[in-house]
Amino acid sequence: MSASPDPLPQTFFARSALEVARDLVGCTFLFGEAGGRIVETEAYRQDDPCCHGYRGKTDRNAVLFGPPGHLYVYFTYGMHFCANVASEEEGVAAGVLLRALEPEHGVEGMVARRGVPEPRLLASGPARLAQALGIGRAENGLPVWEPPLAILPRDAAAPEPRVVTTARIGVRGGDQKPWRFADADSRFLSRSPARTPILPSG
DNA sequence: CTATAGATAATCT
DNA sequence: GATTATCTATAGG
Numbered sequence: 703m704s705a706s707p708d709p710l711p712q713t714f715f716a717r718s719a720l721e722v723a724r725d726l727v728g729c730t731f732l733f734g735e736a737g738g739r740i741v742e743t744e745a746y747r748q749d750d751p752c753c754h755g756y757r758g759k760t761d762r763n764a765v766l767f768g769p770p771g772h773l774y775v776y777f778t779y780g781m782h783f784c785a786n787v788a789s790e791e792e793g794v795a796a797g798v799l800l801r802a803l804e805p806e807h808g809v810e811g812m813v814a815r816r817g818v819p820e821p822r823l824l825a826s827g828p829a830r831l832a833q834a835l836g837i838g839r840a841e842n843g844l845p846v847w848e849p850p851l852a853i854l855p856r857d858a859a860a861p862e863p864r865v866v867t868t869a870r871i872g873v874r875g876g877d878q879k880p881w882r883f884a885d886a887d888s889r890f891l892s893r894s895p896a897r898t899p900i901l902p903s904g
Numbered sequence: 905c906t907a908t909a910g911a912t913a914a915t916c917t
Numbered sequence: 918g919a920t921t922a923t924c925t926a927t928a929g930g
Contacts (some may be wrong), residue, residue: 744922752922762915779923780912799922825918829923872922892923897906 709852712845713803715770719745719789719796726787726798728863730854733835736808738825740887741863742801742855744870746786746882748794755795765843766795773851774841775832782829786836787846787853800869801882802826804890805834827892863876863887868898 710729715722731737746753754763754776765774766788774786774797790796790900798849805812812824812834825831832838847851856862864886869878871893880899884891 746922753921757916760916776922777914778921780914780921782923783921801922827923827930828925874921 708846710855711847712769712771714853715787715789715846716791717789719747719798720881722787722789723798723881724865725885725887726800726853727865728856728860730798730806731803731835732850732852732854733837733841734808734850736835737805737852738806740800740803741828741885742803742891743883744799744801745752745796745883746799747790747796750879751877752870752879753795754845757858759795763795766797768792768843771846773841773844775837775839776793777839778829783832783838784828785832785835785841791850796865799828800831801828802884802890802892803831804888811836822890826890830892851889866895868895871898 723743726740726743731740748755755766759767765772768788768790770789772788774788775783777783786797786799788797801893805821813819815836816824816834825834844851865883866886867880868882869880870882884895886895888895
């Protein structure tokens with residue numbers, strides 16, 4: 703009698719990227735057989751110099767400007783893919799970077815794709831996460847509420863995650879906005895919150 | 905534990 | 918030609 707809950711609908715993502723990023727912590731992200739509990743996200747909004755859409759729409763960032771709830775996959779550093787979920791409204795560049803998750807489903811496949819056995823190295827980091835799940839160019843633009851993608855809501859019976867807010871990691875130039883959201887009690891973060899400025903959240 | 909260099913290519917100026 | 922929302926290996930405390 704353990705029916706899987708419905709995936710989060712498109713309307714969930716039609717809100718400020720800040721709210722979506724915070725609310726995604728504790729949800730379950732699935733791509734095919736692989737996935738797990740989201741423990742770390744970052745928000746990017748159009749008015750922010752760090753946002754890929756800050757300087758206008760291009761072929762690369764077009765999904766970020768599209769309707770909410772679609773996967774924005776970009777390639778960087780000559781070797782890494784990273785996955786975001788577009789948010790807010792069509793025409794506005796905003797999204798949530800999926801930075802880390804706790805492997806729960808299809809762990810064997812993740813180990814094979816990553817080439818490392820340590821659970822804590824499988825998906826703790828945006829490029830690791832994408833590689834572990836097998837996300838690449840082909841997944842750019844896919845809706846996250848339809849197979850093979852799904853994001854499941856938190857278990858209502860489980861305690862709410864303790865979400866901490868820190869500066870975003872790896873962003874250059876511009877201002878340091880506290881738009882990283884992490885489960886303070888997770889051991890699967892890409893970086894300890896203690897190593898970044900922490901602001902109380904909530 | 906922290907710090908730093910090097911890898912490597914699409915994208916943008 | 919410069920930059921990059923990163924990762925890994927390696928060196929040092």
